Amino acid sequence: AALDFCQAHPGTINNRKGGGMGNTLLHQAAFWGVDAGTLETLKELGANPDLRNAEGQTPAEMAEAHGRVHTAAAFAAVFGEEDPVARLRLLRAAKVGDFAQVVQILRAQPHLVHTQSLAGWTVLHQACYHGCGCQFLRRLLALGACPALRDANGQTCWEVLRERFPEHQALATLIQDTAVVTASLAAGSRVTVGLAHATLVGEVTRVGPGGVTVVTEDGQSHECAAWRVLPTKELAEVDEEDIGARCLICDAPTTQLWVLGRACQGEPHPMCGECTVNFLWSQYPLNLPLKCSQCKQEVDLDNLPQRLLWHLTDVWPPGGTQCPITSQSLFEFIEAVKTKTAERRDAAGVEALLELLATCGPTTAAIKYCNLSGCPSVRACPHCGILIEYESQCKHMTCVACNTTFCFICLRLRNEHDGGRYNWSISHACPIAPLQTEIPGQG
Ligand SMILES: [Zn+2]
Ligand SMILES: [Zn+2]
Ligand SMILES: [Zn+2]
Ligand SMILES: [Zn+2]
Ligand SMILES: [Zn+2]
16 A cells, blocks of 8 residues: 555655654565565665665665565665665766756666755755756656655755745746646557666556556556656657757757757757756856766857857846846856856966976986085976976076076075075075975966
């Protein structure tokens, strides 16, 4: 009976039983010692084997503690050792706004859809936090993501959305018509069913209160939870070039010519406007330079495809159809990304120079005429910062870039030599200035 309830109410599968023990349905299954078949069913429903009860036990550990040897073994067989890793990858991808990867993971392992972080955040919470478009939120719901799950503070994903983006369209439409997702199923519908181990393609023969019967090409019939069943939408046949493809993230129709950068490689990987806006925004400012979500080629911001710009302008907030995740216009955003990327490159460059200075080691030969060993072999010009490596000259060094003459040993200019410990004479060994830890003339 508990299983039937969970079939009909996706997301309740990981709820804790009352009584303060913090046990989930899987814990109870472990306690009673169920077989692999029951665990398969629970996995199919999205049960998370990594949740710990009040005593800190996972269901598998509980099975072992109660001497349910077969059940403990079944846990390992059904959920596999990679399960916690896959869940971590999913949550990380969602956290950084990489929803292309989220969808990729959920397609391969649909049972991960209810995964919650330690703080209780689900993929839906993250999608709301990032202000994803209605199309993508609808897609997640269709994949079985449950909007009723609460985080450690008791917040549902919709509450996160309301707090972050009070004007988001989903607040007006999606919350009410969550039921819409499966309402379109009827006998005869062509559907795709995402199961833990496979994706089925077939036709609906029955829609009942407990679930949906789907018959696949080979004539086999499958009983599926309704929220696992996605209607296969026919692609519009108008304007092949302009529609004719589906967004890899939210499955909405988009153009086949949709590429993020001119350097995109491999199979086409189109995204719709909403998902592209969210992706771009999630990458800024931490994940620069901007790279394609799929093929990881750097996006050429000076040569964005015209068609991409048109579609982006349509949805870019404010003014576009996308919710106001940013107050920058598209072109302000592109300029900001370029500036930040250049700053990043400069910072990376300075770091590389400092690394070189720190690891250059002493000169291989003693400094000529003053016969001094142990002086660092690379110095930054005290005026312009360019790096100069000692070869075989005297200590008087003239920078080829700015023409400044300085002492390679003490790094002082000629007039900064006092004639005592610091003597400009080539035969005098000045005190060795320590390794430079800053590049002169930079910021
Ligand atoms: Zn999309
Ligand atoms: Zn690409
Ligand atoms: Zn000299
Ligand atoms: Zn210089
Ligand atoms: Zn000197």
